[in-house]
Amino acid sequence: MTRPKNDTFLRALLREPVDYTPVWLMRQAGRYLPEYCETRRRAGSFLDLCKNPSLACEVTLQPLARYELDAAILFSDILTVPDAMGLGLYFAEGEGPKFERPLREEWEIRALAAPDPYDHLRYVMDAVTEIRRALDNSVPLIGFSGSPFTLACYMIEGGASDDFRRVKTMLYDRPDLLHHILDVTSQSVIRYLNAQIESGVQAVMIFDTWGGALSHRAYREFSLAYLARIVAGLTREHDGNIVPSIVFTKGGGQWLEDIAAIGCDGVGLDWTSSLAESRRRVADRVALQGNLDPIALFAKPEVVAAEARRVLDDFHAAGPGGGHVFNLGHGISQFTPPEHVTALVNAVHEHSRKLRGRPA
Amino acid sequence: MTRPKNDTFLRALLREPVDYTPVWLMRQAGRYLPEYCETRRRAGSFLDLCKNPSLACEVTLQPLARYELDAAILFSDILTVPDAMGLGLYFAEGEGPKFERPLREEWEIRALAAPDPYDHLRYVMDAVTEIRRALDNSVPLIGFSGSPFTLACYMIEGGASDDFRRVKTMLYDRPDLLHHILDVTSQSVIRYLNAQIESGVQAVMIFDTWGGALSHRAYREFSLAYLARIVAGLTREHDGNIVPSIVFTKGGGQWLEDIAAIGCDGVGLDWTSSLAESRRRVADRVALQGNLDPIALFAKPEVVAAEARRVLDDFHAAGPGGGHVFNLGHGISQFTPPEHVTALVNAVHEHSRKLRGRPA
Numbered sequence: 255m256t257r258p259k260n261d262t263f264l265r266a267l268l269r270e271p272v273d274y275t276p277v278w279l280m281r282q283a284g285r286y287l288p289e290y291c292e293t294r295r296r297a298g299s300f301l302d303l304c305k306n307p308s309l310a311c312e313v314t315l316q317p318l319a320r321y322e323l324d325a326a327i328l329f330s331d332i333l334t335v336p337d338a339m340g341l342g343l344y345f346a347e348g349e350g351p352k353f354e355r356p357l358r359e360e361w362e363i364r365a366l367a368a369p370d371p372y373d374h375l376r377y378v379m380d381a382v383t384e385i386r387r388a389l390d391n392s393v394p395l396i397g398f399s400g401s402p403f404t405l406a407c408y409m410i411e412g413g414a415s416d417d418f419r420r421v422k423t424m425l426y427d428r429p430d431l432l433h434h435i436l437d438v439t440s441q442s443v444i445r446y447l448n449a450q451i452e453s454g455v456q457a458v459m460i461f462d463t464w465g466g467a468l469s470h471r472a473y474r475e476f477s478l479a480y481l482a483r484i485v486a487g488l489t490r491e492h493d494g495n496i497v498p499s500i501v502f503t504k505g506g507g508q509w510l511e512d513i514a515a516i517g518c519d520g521v522g523l524d525w526t527s528s529l530a531e532s533r534r535r536v537a538d539r540v541a542l543q544g545n546l547d548p549i550a551l552f553a554k555p556e557v558v559a560a561e562a563r564r565v566l567d568d569f570h571a572a573g574p575g576g577g578h579v580f581n582l583g584h585g586i587s588q589f590t591p592p593e594h595v596t597a598l599v600n601a602v603h604e605h606s607r608k609l610r611g612r613p614a
Numbered sequence: 615m616t617r618p619k620n621d622t623f624l625r626a627l628l629r630e631p632v633d634y635t636p637v638w639l640m641r642q643a644g645r646y647l648p649e650y651c652e653t654r655r656r657a658g659s660f661l662d663l664c665k666n667p668s669l670a671c672e673v674t675l676q677p678l679a680r681y682e683l684d685a686a687i688l689f690s691d692i693l694t695v696p697d698a699m700g701l702g703l704y705f706a707e708g709e710g711p712k713f714e715r716p717l718r719e720e721w722e723i724r725a726l727a728a729p730d731p732y733d734h735l736r737y738v739m740d741a742v743t744e745i746r747r748a749l750d751n752s753v754p755l756i757g758f759s760g761s762p763f764t765l766a767c768y769m770i771e772g773g774a775s776d777d778f779r780r781v782k783t784m785l786y787d788r789p790d791l792l793h794h795i796l797d798v799t800s801q802s803v804i805r806y807l808n809a810q811i812e813s814g815v816q817a818v819m820i821f822d823t824w825g826g827a828l829s830h831r832a833y834r835e836f837s838l839a840y841l842a843r844i845v846a847g848l849t850r851e852h853d854g855n856i857v858p859s860i861v862f863t864k865g866g867g868q869w870l871e872d873i874a875a876i877g878c879d880g881v882g883l884d885w886t887s888s889l890a891e892s893r894r895r896v897a898d899r900v901a902l903q904g905n906l907d908p909i910a911l912f913a914k915p916e917v918v919a920a921e922a923r924r925v926l927d928d929f930h931a932a933g934p935g936g937g938h939v940f941n942l943g944h945g946i947s948q949f950t951p952p953e954h955v956t957a958l959v960n961a962v963h964e965h966s967r968k969l970r971g972r973p974a
Contacts, residue, residue: 426913
């Protein structure tokens with residue numbers, strides 16, 4: 255049983271008492287850090303970096319060397335699973351992720367099969383092993399995947415989309431086909447995340463980046479139902495510790511009660527939701543993760559600190575204690591001044607110790 | 615006192631009894647209609663079309679000739695006000711609206727002044743007069759403007775943005791400057807909408823396209839407060855009739871109670887909100903407008919009709935009656951097959967007559 259020395263993040267997710275509010279940032283290992291850009295140059299492409307366990311380990315640790323973060327997150331991409339299914343993930347400069355062979359024909363959809371995570375996704379498991387060794391039980395390591403609906407968006411559209419016309423047309427005209435894609439993808443994500451847990455990640459997060467583009471009704475049928483299936487299929491305990499799960503549907507604030515009911519330990523929220531109101535809605539059934547607007551990091555450091563305190567105060571306004579993991583409401587922008595993150599992390603730790611009545 | 619022959623739309627907004635649910639579509643006069651593309655070719659650019667009252671009148675009426683819509687909406691752009699302020703609106707092909715002279719320096723912001731709507735926006739008033747004449751009191755004419763925050767986004771960013779970095783950095787670092795822009799813009803929008811009312815529009819809508827990008831706290835301070843000021847400044851009665859107002863913040867479903875409290879008659883909702891839940895939250899204090907996903911129009915006509923019925927059933931699930939204006943949750947896509955709109959409009963009329971117990 256190897257519990258990390260700093261287990262504040264895991265305790266917050268399990269709604270156990272903590273001395274302060276743990277903080278990590280979505281995309282904390284990324285382009286806003288000059289050292290990341292340097293490693294990336296050595297690696298070649300973004301995907302080369304993801305697929306090289308030693309370099310993935312190196313960039314995973316970079317933000318922890320700079321900031322007092324309470325968790326590390328595996329450096330990888332949300333789209334590794336469809337890549338392992340053979341769709342051919344690539345990144346066109348300045349255009350985001352794309353697939354060489356998006357799903358266009360019914361036979362392609364019927365031919366989809368869940369990949370063996372220890373085969374085509376071996377590089378992820380190797381990175382997890384290497385990162386865990388390098389972390390030496392200092393802070394927990396988070397594993398992750400994209401949600402089935404979000405993966406399906408990219409698999410069907412072939413890349414980012416501003417209206418999701420292809421996937422939504424399938425949703426309305428051929429729901430059977432979309433359900434088939436989501437079914438195979440869910441099985442794949444369960445196996446993938448369980449392999450990450452087996453390899454050493456101590457919490458998992460499912461990124462439902464595009465679920466918020468669905469109607470309230472379609473979200474429940476085509477995204478949330480599969481998120482629920484995944485949470486139910488995850489290995490609950492590994493190496494003597496509970497492995498908490500976090501579900502994040504960007505733009506899903508209206509659906510919080512339903513998301514909180516699927517059995518996950520934490521729910522991610524973007525900055526459009528008040529944490530106080532959210533806590534009142536779901537009480538202590540889940541921990542909440544979030545929710546500073548990432549663009550607030552462009553403000554002057556003293557304003558960044560003030561905005562961080564406002565997020566903590568908002569959570570605290572619904573009562574003392576409670577499970578809160580501080581984060582942004584979306585990935586950190588590549589243009590963020592790195593020194594502003596120092597102001598953020600310090601403000602979260604200092605102010606939350608005051609609120610939780612346990613000064614450092 | 616000239617009440618339109620078909621006043622269902624106005625009655626629904628005022629929560630008066632109606633025989634069926636009125637329907638109109640955001641961007642109903644637009645590129646998905648071949649006759650629109652034909653007029654646009656004759657006009658030159660999109661902006662030439664907006665600024666030519668006869669051609670603006672022509673395209674305003676086109677969708678009414680095809681479909682049994684219950685309202686017309688002035689053909690114009692949400693950004694006419696900052697254009698009249700001298701920022702130089704233009705449309706780069708495939709890139710959306712841009713300003714030649716975005717606000718970059720403090721002195722430019724301090725120099726902003728509310729334009730006289732009868733001077734620089736005369737072409738809008740002329741279009742309103744011409745459209746009212748052509749409509750001959752058949753259905754009501756809706757006037758509109760962008761919201762102060764949405765206008766400020768374009769005025770500061772200089773065009774569309776995917777992260778609103780400039781406007782949000784100003785919001786956090788120089789809230790005084792942003793408030794000044796919003797203050798002048800609000801005064802301008804009030805004068806502009808009142809001039810439209812004076813010229814003949816029978817309802818007004820304020821499009822807060824980007825308010826949903828703000829944090830829950832910033833939304834209230836930088837968008838909703840100015841929407842409230844505008845609603846309070848609108849001419850309430852003209853020509854013996856009440857002129858109802860609709861406020862639409864895309865992505866604002868979580869904030870419905872607060873939006874409903876500013877005194878507007880109707881609140882627009884996108885497809886992420888359930889109309890039944892929304893009605894339960896605000897009761898009869900406002901009418902609700904929405905909320906079919908515009909991409910549902912790409913489905914087969916029978917599926918389009920079924921989805922329209924689901925929206926009506928959703929509203930009805932919270933009880934009989936109630937003020938509902940059927941619409942999409944965002945502007946209609948330029949790629950929509952025009953014949954699918956026929957299926958939508960007919961389904962709304964037929965099914966709502968059944969639900970409201972008044973078969974045609």
